[in-house]
Amino acid sequence: MGRGRRPSAEVRDEVLQAAGDLLVDQGMGAFTIEKVAALSGASKMTIYKWWPSKGALALEGYFSAVESTLAFPDTGNVRADLRSQLHAFVDLLSMTHAGRALAQLIGQAQTDPDLMESYRATYSSPRRALAVARLEAAVAIGQLRADLDAESVVDQLWGACYHRLLIPDRPLDHDFVDALVANLFGGVGA
């Protein structure tokens, strides 16, 4: 069967994989629909049929590409699991082009409402929901406070990392995320 006759679900997966790889390996500056088309073997017309803009394609490809790296482990200890996941998150932001790419997408979204909508629908809302689900699972087995506002904890762990990514006054590293986790689990009071 020729390439043109591949099932569309398969083509879609290959386009997303090419988009995610391109973003992580080379950043948003090098990201074009042409390159994704060349890497995936899909036509530009096919790609434009499924994604309204290169930002939307980059974000959906990135979400798929990082899903396994950012999966939440479940060793039975939520504090240790959050720490491991946050280390993987910070490594992804600092050791690949993903950090700069996300920063540029978030930056551009401040004056581009369509990109903001794509960012929230395709990336930030689903990632937030996964984090809240992991925190609520820990509430359910009594490892976190029963009255915990899990949404605010998301802003104090991953949101704090985005703050250092976007305004790099201080380093975004393992020591930082260890301090974030220690502040929340140990409390800051004397």
Added chain:
Amino acid sequence: MGRGRRPSAEVRDEVLQAAGDLLVDQGMGAFTIEKVAALSGASKMTIYKWWPSKGALALEGYFSAVESTLAFPDTGNVRADLRSQLHAFVDLLSMTHAGRALAQLIGQAQTDPDLMESYRATYSSPRRALAVARLEAAVAIGQLRADLDAESVVDQLWGACYHRLLIPDRPLDHDFVDALVANLFGGVGA
């Protein structure tokens, strides 16, 4: 004495005040050097002599304009003081054009290294230093843990607010900052 002979410190203050007022009242979209010149009575040439770009002028004006609103109260109770200051901060971001203006400046800074440098030098680093000083004063009198990493707390209070400002998946309001403070002071563990 004519306007042209005002002492330069006075002119500088009036330019900064005009810049800060313009940013808070009308946002970055309406911010021009021409308008600041007209409002302050200074010439455009004078303004360009002191500030390399309109971003740098907007940021320094904004810093001066919000300094008293964002001052840290000291009632002897650091938890209550942080809560009041954060309420004032969130009100400033949501009830004036300041929130959108800062979001656009941070956004543009992701692809404009000069603006990022101005933002960090003129706004984010000095504001961070003021917050760290307030937290360390509370450590010194035994209200916060002696081994506290104050820098990371800045990212979990104000940084968490910037996260909701820049990626508005959830509301940025008083309930949110109350949850941030409660998580840090009460701890999230069961």
